[in-house]
Amino acid sequence: xxxxNNKVGDDCTVGTDKALADGKALVDSLIKVVACYRQLxxxxxxxxxxxxxxxxxxxxxxxxxxxxxxxCSHLTSHLRNRSLPExxxxxxxxxxxxxxxxxxxxxxxxxxxxxxxEIFALANTDALVKTGVQGGxxxxxxxxxxxxxxxxxxxxxxxxxxxxxxxxxxxxxISQIDRMIDDMEMKVNVLRWMVExxxxxxxxxxxxxxxxxxxxxxVDEEQPGPRPLCQRSQIFVLLLMSAxxxxxxxxxxxxxxxx
Amino acid sequence: MIRICLxxxxxxxxPAPSSRIFTSRLTTQGDxxxxxxxxxxxxxxxxxxxxxxxxxxxxxxxxxxxxxxEKVLLEMQDPKTGVRSQPxxxxxxxxxxxxxxxxxxxxxxxxxxxDAQEARSLGCMLVALGYIYPLQDHKRLVIKPxxxxxxxxxxxxxxxxxxxxxxxxxxxxLAKRNIRKKGLLELHEQEHYNRLHKWMNHKWDFIVMQAKxxxxxxxxxxxxxxxxxxxxxxxxxxxxxxxPGTVSAMDYGLDRLVDPNxxxxxxxxxxxxxxxFTQQAIMRPRVKSSVSISALVKHCxxxxxxxxxxxxxxxxxxxxxxxxxxxxxxxxxxxxxTKMRVERWTFSFKELLSxxxxxxxFRLFLKKEFSGENLAFWEGCEDLKWGQASTMREKxxxxxxxxxxxxxxxxxxxxxxxxxxxxxxxxxxxxxxxxPAQTHIYMLMKKDSYGRYQKSPVFKETVKKxxxxxxxxxxxxxxxxxxxxxxPSLSPIILRQLEQEQKAKMAANVDITQxxxxxxxxxxxxxxxxxxxxxxxxxxxxxxxxxxxPSCPSPISVALESTSASERRAEAGEGEGEGPPGAQAxxxxxxxxxxxxxxxxxxxxxGCASASMFASWSPKCHSATGTGGRIQPIxxxxxxxxxxxxxxxxxxxxxxxxxECRIYPIESEDEDxxxxxxxxxxxxxxxxxxxxxxxxxxxxxx
Numbered sequence: 001x002x003x004x005n006n007k008v009g010d011d012c013t014v015g016t017d018k019a020l021a022d023g024k025a026l027v028d029s030l031i032k033v034v035a036c037y038r039q040l041x042x043x044x045x046x047x048x049x050x051x052x053x054x055x056x057x058x059x060x061x062x063x064x065x066x067x068x069x070x071x072c073s074h075l076t077s078h079l080r081n082r083s084l085p086e087x088x089x090x091x092x093x094x095x096x097x098x099x100x101x102x103x104x105x106x107x108x109x110x111x112x113x114x115x116x117x118e119i120f121a122l123a124n125t126d127a128l129v130k131t132g133v134q135g136g137x138x139x140x141x142x143x144x145x146x147x148x149x150x151x152x153x154x155x156x157x158x159x160x161x162x163x164x165x166x167x168x169x170x171x172x173x174i175s176q177i178d179r180m181i182d183d184m185e186m187k188v189n190v191l192r193w194m195v196e197x198x199x200x201x202x203x204x205x206x207x208x209x210x211x212x213x214x215x216x217x218x219v220d221e222e223q224p225g226p227r228p229l230c231q232r233s234q235i236f237v238l239l240l241m242s243a244x245x246x247x248x249x250x251x252x253x254x255x256x257x258x259x
Numbered sequence: 260m261i262r263i264c265l266x267x268x269x270x271x272x273x274p275a276p277s278s279r280i281f282t283s284r285l286t287t288q289g290d291x292x293x294x295x296x297x298x299x300x301x302x303x304x305x306x307x308x309x310x311x312x313x314x315x316x317x318x319x320x321x322x323x324x325x326x327x328x329e330k331v332l333l334e335m336q337d338p339k340t341g342v343r344s345q346p347x348x349x350x351x352x353x354x355x356x357x358x359x360x361x362x363x364x365x366x367x368x369x370x371x372x373x374d375a376q377e378a379r380s381l382g383c384m385l386v387a388l389g390y391i392y393p394l395q396d397h398k399r400l401v402i403k404p405x406x407x408x409x410x411x412x413x414x415x416x417x418x419x420x421x422x423x424x425x426x427x428x429x430x431x432x433l434a435k436r437n438i439r440k441k442g443l444l445e446l447h448e449q450e451h452y453n454r455l456h457k458w459m460n461h462k463w464d465f466i467v468m469q470a471k472x473x474x475x476x477x478x479x480x481x482x483x484x485x486x487x488x489x490x491x492x493x494x495x496x497x498x499x500x501x502x503p504g505t506v507s508a509m510d511y512g513l514d515r516l517v518d519p520n521x522x523x524x525x526x527x528x529x530x531x532x533x534x535x536f537t538q539q540a541i542m543r544p545r546v547k548s549s550v551s552i553s554a555l556v557k558h559c560x561x562x563x564x565x566x567x568x569x570x571x572x573x574x575x576x577x578x579x580x581x582x583x584x585x586x587x588x589x590x591x592x593x594x595x596x597t598k599m600r601v602e603r604w605t606f607s608f609k610e611l612l613s614x615x616x617x618x619x620x621f622r623l624f625l626k627k628e629f630s631g632e633n634l635a636f637w638e639g640c641e642d643l644k645w646g647q648a649s650t651m652r653e654k655x656x657x658x659x660x661x662x663x664x665x666x667x668x669x670x671x672x673x674x675x676x677x678x679x680x681x682x683x684x685x686x687x688x689x690x691x692x693x694x695p696a697q698t699h700i701y702m703l704m705k706k707d708s709y710g711r712y713q714k715s716p717v718f719k720e721t722v723k724k725x726x727x728x729x730x731x732x733x734x735x736x737x738x739x740x741x742x743x744x745x746x747p748s749l750s751p752i753i754l755r756q757l758e759q760e761q762k763a764k765m766a767a768n769v770d771i772t773q774x775x776x777x778x779x780x781x782x783x784x785x786x787x788x789x790x791x792x793x794x795x796x797x798x799x800x801x802x803x804x805x806x807x808x809p810s811c812p813s814p815i816s817v818a819l820e821s822t823s824a825s826e827r828r829a830e831a832g833e834g835e836g837e838g839p840p841g842a843q844a845x846x847x848x849x850x851x852x853x854x855x856x857x858x859x860x861x862x863x864x865x866g867c868a869s870a871s872m873f874a875s876w877s878p879k880c881h882s883a884t885g886t887g888g889r890i891q892p893i894x895x896x897x898x899x900x901x902x903x904x905x906x907x908x909x910x911x912x913x914x915x916x917x918x919e920c921r922i923y924p925i926e927s928e929d930e931d932x933x934x935x936x937x938x939x940x941x942x943x944x945x946x947x948x949x950x951x952x953x954x955x956x957x958x959x960x961x
Binding site: 039045047094113127131134 | 465
């Protein structure tokens with residue numbers, strides 16, 4: 001795995017270093033947006049499906065496409081530049097791989113949303129699947145668009161005729177992404193088996209506090225029957241032991257007192 | 260107009276799953292995504308599907324059940340007529356829209372007018388397909404008719420559209436779980452994780468980053484929603500990546516070459532195909548519907564009680580209860596068959612013959628009636644038909660010598676015309692050369708022996724002894740226990756070996772007691788022992804051959820030595836590959852028998868040497884044949900003795916067949932002058948001449 005020594009001072013490498021950093025930032029944000037889009041997409045067709053959700057989806061999608069187009073042009077131009085030094089090229093290729101994978105994910109999500117939205121027309125709220133979700137997706141949109149707080153009063157009331165327009169927009173965007181993917185493949189030839197990733201080879205666990213609470217919930221869900229009993233029995237044993245300790249302490253005090 | 264196949268069931272996405280990473284993009288180039296662009300950009304036509312070169316099977320077959328299950332699920336959502344939902348209480352929070360198993364089953368019973376058992380199966384199917392997931396015991400995708408809770412899956416995770424389930428997504432999911440709590444992955448998940456890490460190494464950075472981002476995005480949601488999403492995702496992956504040992508409902512078999520949802524274009528090829536099809540349909544022979552329907556009705560009424568779908572399968576259906584008693588009771592070589600099985604034998608002769616146990620019984624009956632050669636011939640013909648091409652010639656020869664030739668030890672009675680056709684065909688033997696004779700014998704057995712068999716004491720005895728097992732009554736826990744105890748059955752290799760051993764054993768025990776009308780019943784007459792289907796040479800010849808053995812095989816041993824037949828035998832043996840182990844020795848035997856004629860002629864030309872020389876050579880012969888033993892020798896010492904005995908046979912048969920009665924096919928091939936001279940000299944010879952012997956001296960090499 002070649003080390004990229006960014007400190008080598010050279011005009012062209014400095015320029016490409018910056019380009020690399022830019023590209024990395026863009027790809028990171030695309031990944032973030034794609035993740036948020038997926039979370040939102042999982043709510044479509046469920047009981048929280050509403051015009052607002054569709055609008056949120058649209059906004060996220062537009063942001064993702066903007067990012068995608070800029071990354072595409074950025075990376076394509078750099079990778080077609082034959083005078084790129086080897087280390088930089090490898091980094092660029094890594095970014096390229098990440099970009100194409102996230103684009104594929106986005107494509108799949110968009111298609112799914114398109115199809116599900118077609119089945120679940122919002123006019124008939126009875127048919128929406130009761131999935132148990134209660135909240136909306138506003139926080140995720142905020143995260144995706146990197147805005148501190150999305151203005152909640154800005155609830156779009158799309159009249160019904162615009163839904164079909166929305167659908168055609170979506171179709172167009174899907175095909176655009178498709179074209180982008182194919183163009184990328186035609187213009188830049190990245191050999192995927194030559195790309196070596198760096199970074200942690202296994203996903204390391206993040207902060208433990210969050211995980212434990214979530215773990216507790218999931219543990220609760222799994223077997224609410226036997227599990228609480230186990231926990232209750234553990235608490236019971238603890239109490240018993242503490243009681244025994246207390247009793248022995250008082251007894252020893254008594255012994256000391258009366259002897 | 261934008262023509263995008265999204266309105267159909269499937270959207271053919273980049274149709275390659277991530278496991279084919281190296282070719283995914285290339286094939287997308289090759290076959291293209293089936294999206295057309297609008298008219299304005301018609302130059303950028305994306306339907307680049309390259310059907311000429313792309314023979315990959317990438318389309319998932321249509322699963323019609325998915326659309327129907329979706330409709331059922333949508334009906335269940337109706338607030339008025341749907342399933343009643345209740346909130347699920349967890350330690351910290353409550354989550355709405357949980358439904359109990361019994362509610363689901365009751366609703367299904369009501370809606371579709373089913374009984375409880377069927378409603379339960381339907382509910383199980385909905386869970387197994389992934390439309391409803393259990394909240395407790397999430398790994399077992401069954402519906403329990405009690406108060407256990409379920410919830411409906413969000414449409415994003417439905418399998419209806421049959422989005423290909425990508426390995427990338429699975430890798431992200433596993434990475435996410437690893438982030439949440441390291442060591443949480445189960446064994447099979449860890450194996451998947453390691454495998455995906457190896458195969459998707461180039462995008463591993465992306466996967467880890469995406470997993471982290473998804474985790475952080477999920478954290479933005481409120482806790483109950485987060486829990487719900489986690490459950491949904493987990494349920495999705497239990498359906499699509501089931502743990503080992505479970506049966507997956509999404510196991511749909513092979514991918515298809517053609518997209519089942521795509522419209523087929525109206526090209527000239529398409530119309531031509533339709534034309535050919537309709538022409539053939541017109542030319543097909545037709546049957547009156549009354550006739551065909553009555554045949555169907557008759558078949559159904561006969562087999563109604565034997566069909567495991569329609570009637571109870573005693574003791575219990577192994578596919579349902581995981582208890583294999585049914586299979587062990589109905590094994591091919593079982594001693595005591597079940598009553599149902601015996602009843603099937605009375606339906607038709609074909610049933611009797613196709614069941615190995617029935618065939619055994621019939622063979623026993625025929626043995627008592629001294630007409631066992633018919634069945635043996637029939638079995639030999641079947642063996643020829645279904646056997647290997649390399650052994651066909653020897654088999655045909657062998658069958659001819661055993662059953663059809665004049666003076667054959669197990670001569671069968673077929674009419675002259677059929678015999679003529681058969682012998683003519685045997686000049687150039689192929690698989691179906693004995694078909695007319697086989698059919699004749701089959702009809703003979705069917706019309707004659709079958710009827711007598713059904714009235715015979717053998718059959719009556721079998722019927723009396725047949726067992727009727729009792730039905731199993733398994734409780735729920737016992738069923739679960741059975742499911743855990745499932746074991747794979749015996750390997751087919753072992754089964755085949757057992758089968759062959761049994762065949763050999765059986766062949767060894769058969770006595771030929773039918774004599775040809777041309778053979779005078781001499782005491783030392785050849786009794787072919789055990790040459791029904793290629794048996795091994797561990798034949799137990801009941802007749803006293805030994806006195807003749809020292810002198811008789813010696814010319815043969817001369818021949819063997821001179822022509823280094825042991826090598827040939829080894830060749831012949833090896834050339835047969837996986838033929839039955841016994842086949843090698845008889846093939847060797849056949850080789851030697853065919854060499855017999857040749858060597859005999861040579862010997863007659865040279866003149867006999869002294870007996871001492873022969874005697875000295877015979878042990879060599881034995882040792883030579885001894886080395887012909889094969890991989891799984893049934894009787895390693897036996898092969899050495901059988902060929903000489905059989906050879907001795909040919910010298911022993913004193914048949915006074917007038918030379919002109921011998922059946923000689925017209926020899927179209929060149930023969931050496933030796934054989935011609937010898938055959939003329941060998942008129943009234945004692946051995947049974949096979950029509951091919953003089954044709955090709957290399958018979959034994961197969």
